[in-house]
Amino acid sequence: MKITVLGTGGGARAHIARLAGLGHEVHVGTRDPKVTLARTGPDPMGTPPFKDFLAQHPGIQLHTFGEAAAASDGLVINGIDGHNAVAALSAIADPLAGKTLADYAVPYIYNPDIERPWPTPWGVNPILDPCDSDSLGEQIQRALPHTKVVKAFVTQEQETVTDPKSIGGEHTMFIAGDDDAAKQQVTDLLKTYGWDDVLDLGPLVAARGMEMYAHMHLAIGLALGFGTRFGIKVVR
Template identity: 70%
Template sequence: MRIAVLGTGGGGRAHAARLSELGHDVTVGTRDPERTMARTEADMMGNPPYPVWLADHPGIALATFADAAASADLVINGIDGANAVRELTAIGEHLDGKVLIDYAVPYEYNPDIPHKWETPWGWMPRLDPVDTDSLGERIQRALPRTRVVKACVTQEQETVVDPAGVGDGDHTMFVAGDDADAKAVVTELLRSYGWRDVLDLGPLACSRGMEMYAHMHTAIGLALGGRFGVKVVR
């Protein structure tokens, strides 16, 4: 399958590398390929400069968001939450009818709020939207002809593409969306990653709970000091 991964951060790199290993034709999308390839310093999360990473993955192509999406059968959105709707809307014509997996969290960094939560990497971002809306729903409203599925948002992406790395893979992945066929496509992809327990939460409105879980995920991760999984016990 031809798959576009939009975003060059650690999450996008994890998906692109794994998908390439699985034999898919992978193109990573970025706002400005020339600028991306000119980077010489690590990003804010400490990931090496993108050209260094790409040199170790010669089977993966780099293109603009538009060109990557245009040639893809399926698109994975790893654009940061604050810019996702704008960037995806700009390439909407290339997303018509396609399945879009959205794992972005709607973080607002350096929020001006009275009760800040300090973490090892700075103040914890604020979620916006929250409670009565979600980024997944906003993307779907902006792109009514795209089949949006919220998934992979409740795990670090390194765990998403390698579930066996935590508890031998005995934990749960969640999906939500308004198109049953699109969710089936995403579930099949997740199973190829190694997920055995994929729970369909229902409509895309369930993105709200999935995105709001981000703060709990951070708290657990800080308490444990490493990667972990969440399992729904029936």
Template identity: 75%
Template structure:
């Protein structure tokens, strides 16, 4: 399958590498390919420049967001939450009729808040939207002809593509969306990644809870030690 991954950060790279390993034709989207390839410094999370990573992954093609989306039969959104709506809006024509998997978190970085939550990298970002809307719903309204599925967001992406990293894979992946065929496509991809427990939370409104879980995920990560793989299991 031709799959587009929008974004070049650490999470996107996990999907790009795994999809290529599984034999898919992968197209990567970035805002400005020339600028992305020209960067020589790590990003805010310490991720090495994309050009350095790309040199070790031949056969991966880098495009603008819209061009990558145009190449893909399935599109994975790894654009940061604050810029995702605008970037995807500009690619609306290329996304029409396609399954768009969104794992972005609507973080607002360096927030001016009354009671900050200190973390190893500064104040914990706040979520916007929150409670009464979600980034996934905003994306669906912005690109109504796409079939948005919220998934992957409750887990670190290197564990999404390799669930065996935590608890021998015995943990739960969630998804939500309005389109049964799109959710089936995402379920098939997750199965190929190695997931055996996939819980459909229903309509896209459930993305609100999935995105708000980001803070709990961080709290667990801090308690276990940053970088420790873990998962959540829904016991029925």
């Protein structure tokens, strides 16, 4: 299958490598491939240059966002940062039309100037915008009415999303969306990644809870020790 991943950060790379390992033809989208390949230092998150990653994964094809979306034969994974996702995806609405977009972006606002900040080892924790009365997933769906948006992967580190067995035990992955066939497509992918427990939360409005869970994920991660990978199990 031809699957597209939009983004070149650490999370996107987890999907790119796993999909390639599963035998898929992987197309990667970035704003400007020449700029991406010219980088020689790590990104703000400390991720090494993408050209180093490509050298370790031959066969991966790098394109502009639009070219990559057009190359997919039905499934696109959105790894564009939440602050820029709506604008970037709106610009490629045509090649995304009719396709399933699995979105794991979180609507973070970094370095917020707020009265009561949440300090973390790397500085003030970002805030969410939108929150409560809207979600990034819903904003993307409104911007792309002809694309089937499925909120998925967002409640977990992407390295764990793509290899859930790596931390042992059975844990739960959540999805939400308004198109049942699209949700099944994403569920099928998750099963190939190794997930046994995929919980459908219903329509895309549930993306609000999924995105807001990012703060709880941080709290648990800090309690366990930053960098510790973990999963959440819904017992029922």
